[in-house]
């Protein structure tokens with residue numbers, strides 16, 4: 293699989309509005325659903341990009357990260373948190389969804405070193421799955437830290453293990469793996485890493501950026517209007533000035549975000 297820089301993806305970037313058909317929509321863990329769709333995935337350039345799903349009766353589309361994209365199939369992992377995702381969880385095989393694809397810059401795989409650490413929290417594990425596949429195809433060694441509140445919420449662990457990557461689990465209540473947060477799990481890693489990618493709650497990503505002494509990338513989440521750069525509703529502050537999460541991101545480097553100088557305690 294060829295690797296592309298974010299800039300190349302932006303240049304390639306074409307947005308598509310397509311009808312997708314639901315192949316499967318199943319609950320993986322309480323309130324966490326895996327949605328498999330068939331349709332035209334050609335506008336999706338790679339991991340870290342997202343789609344915007346139109347739901348009947350809802351004015352705004354719902355942004356969801358691309359978890360996997362292979363052979364005309366699109367896989368999304370989503371948590372039911374409100375009316376839109378609840379509506380989505382009730383949809384059945386064979387029903388159709390109008391989806392905008394090709395959104396966001398995506399992770400820059402070419403920026404990483406040879407030994408890569410992926411750190412996901414909650415639904416933030418979703419985009420890291422396709423990213424792991426891309427990094428492995430590019431010959432990188434990958435280790436993954438996945439953080440959840442408790443054992444029953446763990447998602448995609450087996451899927452990551454099936455890729456052949458080392459997986460470390462943390463749970464806040466200690467019901468599986470390392471007790472505590474992903475940062476506690478990072479302290480237990482024995483393999484070195486020279487680059488990281490992270491996705492999850494903002495507070496988690498900031499802590500990961502502050503702990504890991506290497507450069508890395510974080511995928512941000514913001515409320516969105518248009519989802520493709522027109523409304524400026526998703527603007528965040530970066531060291532380079534205000535940036536739109538939907539069009540300039542959602543992936544930003546640790547340096548762009550100014551999230552923590554290198555600190556003691558990592559395994560670089």
Ligand SMILES: Cc1cc2nc3c(=O)[nH]c(=O)nc-3n(C[C@H](O)[C@H](O)[C@H](O)COP(=O)(O)OP(=O)(O)OC[C@H]3O[C@@H](n4cnc5c(N)ncnc54)[C@H](O)[C@@H]3O)c2cc1C
Pocket residue numbers: 342352353354355356357358369370371372373374375376377378415418419512513514515516542
């Ligand atoms: C780039 C990006 C990627 C995302 N990827 C995933 C993913 O892979 N899996 C997943 O479960 N969730 C993901 N989210 C969060 C997901 O968009 C929200 O959980 C979802 O929109 C909630 O919709 P709702 O109608 O159920 O909730 P409501 O609270 O009823 O939604 C009301 C409005 O607020 C917006 N909203 C609510 N929560 C969020 C949020 N956290 N982020 C952005 N908008 C929000 C909704 O889109 C909607 O417009 C992502 C968000 C962004 C910005």
Ligand code: FES
Pocket residue numbers: 515516517518519520521522523524525526527536537538539
């Ligand atoms: S959501 Fe409209 S510019 Fe980002």
